[in-house]
Amino acid sequence: MAQHTDRRYEEDLARLRQLVLEMGGLVESQIADSVRALASNDAALARSTIERDHEVNRYDVEIDEECLRLLALHQPAARDLRLITTGLKITTDLERIGDLAVNVCERVVERSGKGQEVRIDLPRMADMARGMLRESLDAFVREDAELALKVCRDDDAIDALHGAMFREVIGWMGADPGAVVDGTGQIFVSKYLERIADHATNIAEMVVFMVKGKSIRHLSVPTTI
Numbered sequence: 613m614a615q616h617t618d619r620r621y622e623e624d625l626a627r628l629r630q631l632v633l634e635m636g637g638l639v640e641s642q643i644a645d646s647v648r649a650l651a652s653n654d655a656a657l658a659r660s661t662i663e664r665d666h667e668v669n670r671y672d673v674e675i676d677e678e679c680l681r682l683l684a685l686h687q688p689a690a691r692d693l694r695l696i697t698t699g700l701k702i703t704t705d706l707e708r709i710g711d712l713a714v715n716v717c718e719r720v721v722e723r724s725g726k727g728q729e730v731r732i733d734l735p736r737m738a739d740m741a742r743g744m745l746r747e748s749l750d751a752f753v754r755e756d757a758e759l760a761l762k763v764c765r766d767d768d769a770i771d772a773l774h775g776a777m778f779r780e781v782i783g784w785m786g787a788d789p790g791a792v793v794d795g796t797g798q799i800f801v802s803k804y805l806e807r808i809a810d811h812a813t814n815i816a817e818m819v820v821f822m823v824k825g826k827s828i829r830h831l832s833v834p835t836t837i
Contacts (some may be wrong), residue, residue, distance in 0.1 A: 615636035621686055628699050629753050631708075634672035639709050640742055642668065643808060646716035646736040650801060655724035658716055658717035659703040662711075668710035673748070675703045694746040698822040704751065705811040709745065712804045712811075719797050732777045732798055737805045740770050751816060757823040763816035767809055 642661055649658040679700045682688065688696060744763050751760040778799055785795040817829050 624678075624682055624686075625692065625695065625822065626695065628675070628682065630703055631675050631678060632699055633749060633753055635668065635675060635703065635706050638664075638668055638671065639706050639713070640745055642710055642713035643738060643742050643745070644697075646713040646720070647735055647805075649720045650716055651735055653720065653724065655721050658720035662714050662717045663722075665710055665714050668707060671701045675699060694822045694825065698752070698818045701818050702815050705814045708765070709808050709811050715804050716801050719801055723794065723797060732780055732802065732807065734777075734798065734801055737770065737773050737777070737802060740766070740773070741805050742813065743809040744770070744809050745815070747817065748812045748815040751819045755819075755823045759787075759822050760816040760823070761817040761828075762791045762818075764813050767813045770809040771804060774802050777802045796830065805827050 642664065645657060645661045648654070649661060679696050682696050683693075686692075711820055744766050747766075748763045750756070751763065779794045781799050781802075785792050817827075821827050
């Protein structure tokens with residue numbers, strides 16, 4: 613009986629990892645579609661992406677329930693406890709990333725039919741943010757603290773890109789006052805993407821805690837741990 617219980621427990625932990633990965637994959641596609649809608653001024657794609665947000669929320673609820681069930685049934689200790697509590701926290705960041713993708717889409721819908729072009733390299737910034745999210749989730753599934761640390765270090769690059777884009781937008785808005793409304797919208801989108809990277813960094817920091825039992829939040833990122 614004990615062996616059967618242990619096998620079921622391991623299957624439950626594997627299912628938790630899989631659910632987190634599925635939610636992360638959905639959120640990653642939400643980011644990609646939101647920026648594609650922005651780049652092509654595609655309001656229909658933006659609206660369909662907004663409508664899919666309920667799927668992200670459904671995963672959020674399902675994973676929370678699974679984590680609470682595991683805590684109640686198995687009373688895990690040490691590393692397994694850190695895995696389950698990390699799963700609970702990761703879903704919060706993933707749900708917020710999904711909300712930020714929705715925010716990008718709402719900007720697309722607002723500017724629909726106005727023929728305004730994206731004048732800063734938001735797709736490149738989105739690719740960086742998506743890469744950080746993907747690597748943070750890979751680090752979670754593989755329990756790879758070194759990969760998680762890489763994600764934390766990468767956050768500086770996306771912060772710098774956001775700052776550069778902000779200055780660029782301010783420059784062309786100053787030269788063309790008629791572009792202020794659209795420029796402000798693009799600054800907001802850049803900020804949304806920067807926040808997505810922040811949430812990916814949060815996930816990576818939690819992975820370090822899960823694997824090493826050491827919190828690096830609010831600290832300078834170490835080169836190794």
